[in-house]
Amino acid sequence: MNLKKIYKYGSPPNFYRFAMKLEPWCLSLGLFLTAIGSIGGLFIAPKDYQMGDAFRIIYFHVPSAYLSMSAYAAMGIASIIGIVWRSNVAFAVAKSIAPFGALMTAVALITGMLWGKPMWGTAWVWDARLTSEFILLLLYFGYIALHATIKEQKRADRAASLLAILGIVNLPIIHYSVVWWNTLHQASTISKLDSPSIVGEMLWPLLLMIIGYMIFFIGVICRGGSAEVLMREKRSNWVKEV
Amino acid sequence: MNIYFQLFSREIRVAFKRWTDALTGFILFFLIAILFPLISDSNKEFLLTIVGPIMMFSAFFASMLSMQNMFKPDFQNGTIEQLMLSKGSFVSLILTKTIAYWLFTSLPLILISGLTASIYFVSASGILIIQLTLLLSTLTMVHINAFTAAITLGIRYPGALMTLIITPITLPILIFGSKTIENSILGADISGPLYFLTGMMMLSFFLGPWITASALKISMD
Numbered sequence: 364m365n366l367k368k369i370y371k372y373g374s375p376p377n378f379y380r381f382a383m384k385l386e387p388w389c390l391s392l393g394l395f396l397t398a399i400g401s402i403g404g405l406f407i408a409p410k411d412y413q414m415g416d417a418f419r420i421i422y423f424h425v426p427s428a429y430l431s432m433s434a435y436a437a438m439g440i441a442s443i444i445g446i447v448w449r450s451n452v453a454f455a456v457a458k459s460i461a462p463f464g465a466l467m468t469a470v471a472l473i474t475g476m477l478w479g480k481p482m483w484g485t486a487w488v489w490d491a492r493l494t495s496e497f498i499l500l501l502l503y504f505g506y507i508a509l510h511a512t513i514k515e516q517k518r519a520d521r522a523a524s525l526l527a528i529l530g531i532v533n534l535p536i537i538h539y540s541v542v543w544w545n546t547l548h549q550a551s552t553i554s555k556l557d558s559p560s561i562v563g564e565m566l567w568p569l570l571l572m573i574i575g576y577m578i579f580f581i582g583v584i585c586r587g588g589s590a591e592v593l594m595r596e597k598r599s600n601w602v603k604e605v
Numbered sequence: 606m607n608i609y610f611q612l613f614s615r616e617i618r619v620a621f622k623r624w625t626d627a628l629t630g631f632i633l634f635f636l637i638a639i640l641f642p643l644i645s646d647s648n649k650e651f652l653l654t655i656v657g658p659i660m661m662f663s664a665f666f667a668s669m670l671s672m673q674n675m676f677k678p679d680f681q682n683g684t685i686e687q688l689m690l691s692k693g694s695f696v697s698l699i700l701t702k703t704i705a706y707w708l709f710t711s712l713p714l715i716l717i718s719g720l721t722a723s724i725y726f727v728s729a730s731g732i733l734i735i736q737l738t739l740l741l742s743t744l745t746m747v748h749i750n751a752f753t754a755a756i757t758l759g760i761r762y763p764g765a766l767m768t769l770i771i772t773p774i775t776l777p778i779l780i781f782g783s784k785t786i787e788n789s790i791l792g793a794d795i796s797g798p799l800y801f802l803t804g805m806m807m808l809s810f811f812l813g814p815w816i817t818a819s820a821l822k823i824s825m826d
Contacts, residue, residue: 498773505770512760521823522756526770529752529816533774536805540777 375592376601378452382585390586393579396571403568420478422569426576428471431499434464434580438506439531442524452592454520457527458510459587463580465503472496495538502530516595608693609701616705626674627709630667634714637663638721649726656725656735657786661779664714664739665746669771671710672750673763676821680758685821699821700814703751711743727790734789741802742782748813749774755820778805 404422438460445453475496476487487493506523513519620627641659642652679685688698715736722732753771757763785798 498776501769501773505766505773508766508769509756512757512763512766515759518759518823518826522820525756525816525820525823529774532812533777536777537773540780540801 375452375596375599379589379592379601382589386582386585386589389578389582393575393577393582396575397579398575400568400571400575403571404565407568420474422572424471424474424478425569426573427467427474428496429573430576430580431464431468431471431496433577434460434467435499435502435527435534436531437584438464439527442527446521446524446528451595452588454524455591455595456584456588457524458520459584459591461503461507461510463583463587465500465507468496468500468503472500495534498537499534502534506530608691609697612688612693612698612701613705616702617709620705620709623674623678626671627713630671630710631713631717633670634663634667635717635721637666639724642724652725653727653790654787656722656727656790657783658779659725660718660722660735660739660786661742661782664711664718664743665775665779667714668711668743668746668750669768672754673767675706675751675754676758677754680824686825689822689825695822696814696818699751699818700810703747703814703817706751707744707747711739711747714743715739731786731789734795735786738782738785738799738802741799741806742778745778745802745806745809746775748809748817751813751817752820755817755824758821758824778802781805 401422405419438457441453441457441460444450445457472493475493479485479487506527509526510519510523513522638659641655645651645655676685688702689695691698718736718739719732722735727735749771753767753774756770757767760766781798781801785795785802788795788798
């Protein structure tokens with residue numbers, strides 16, 4: 364693998380140009396896929412024989428839950444890169460992921476509560492996945508708060524990244540420690556890749572939604588990251604040219 | 606004389622001078638445990654079901670209360686900087702400091718927990734299990750506390766932030782600690798959660814000093 368090509372994007376101007384090029388494509392493609400997915404999910408997909416129309420919230424619940432976790436993983440990887448190579452771009456990316464990830468976690472929790480109220484009879488149960496999702500929200504808040512509290516930019520970056528890395532190590536432990544309670548949450552529907560327990564007509568909008576969310580997320584990172592890079596480099600020459 | 610032993614004895618002497626720190630946690634631990642039967646139901650079955658969570662909870666709070674002063678005085682008077690410059694390995698020095706700190710703040714809790722557990726009508730063998738659980742879990746928690754104290758060192762009022770950082774990380778230990786105590790009282794097998802606690806303790810001894818040392822380095826510059 365040619366590492367030089369990757370190193371090239373570690374320099375702020377190159378990253379900025381690349382991200383600005385990528386951003387409109389990702390945002391529009393993500394919006395487009397999400398739109399098709401929601402139309403397919405809300406109008407075309409058949410009713411669930413047990414849950415009726417209420418199951419349709421799955422099209423917003425599952426993608427945001429997926430994204431809340433993969434965003435944390437992305438934040439952790441960006442933090443590792445930032446700490447190892449002292450890359451300012453990676454720190455900027457990690458910082459711009461955090462609010463979006465926290466938002467996705469909150470959306471997953473709220474839609475889950477809305478879904479749980481008619482289905483289980485309560486909005487909240489002390490179930491493994493709900494609890495670990497909530498803990499994930501706390502981890503995001505910890506990162507954001509730590510970053511915001513430390514005044515000096517470099518120190519804030521490195522301290523918050525250390526916390527994110529610790530969170531990455533700890534997240535599986537937290538997850539399995541709560542899984543070993545009794546669990547009410549239904550088993551995940553499409554993680555069993557070989558034989559999904561969902562019919563095709565319901566599945567394709569869901570997959571579209573997940574992919575659309577992911578691409579939109581990349582677009583959001585490009586936007587947030589490049590804005591953050593601009594803020595940090597505001598005294599350098601290339602920013603004045605932009 | 607060995608540098609680690611010197612640091613250790615210095616920490617102990619300083620801790621005796623600042624004995625109020627340790628005493629605050631100790632009193633909090635004792636008071637939480639005593640107040641619960643007073644303000645809630647005091648029949649035997651109920652107390653036996655809640656003794657596990659109460660023990661873990663009060664140990665967690667007691668260790669959190671005293672941890673703000675873990676590095677702060679030494680940071681302000683320059684001791685940490687000297688440790689960083691000294692010829693011993695900084696990570697091992699931090700480990701020494703953490704263990705000395707644990708001896709002063711958590712060991713008294715384990716000793717007194719026999720008394721508080723007997724308030725909850727726990728049998729003699731149950732008390733031993735509770736003390737073992739507290740031993741394993743405080744040895745894990747002290748590393749988490751050290752990391753949190755180190756990373757929030759430069760912040761003026763770190764209280765709320767510390768709580769936010771420390772709670773998610775400590776959660777597995779609280780869960781498995783109270784599970785161990787609960788299982789031992791119900792007469793069930795305790796080896797599962799106990800192994801988990803031991804594993805967490807090993808992991809934190811392995812990773813904790815490294816992470817704490819790098820957090821201190823970040824806070825220094």
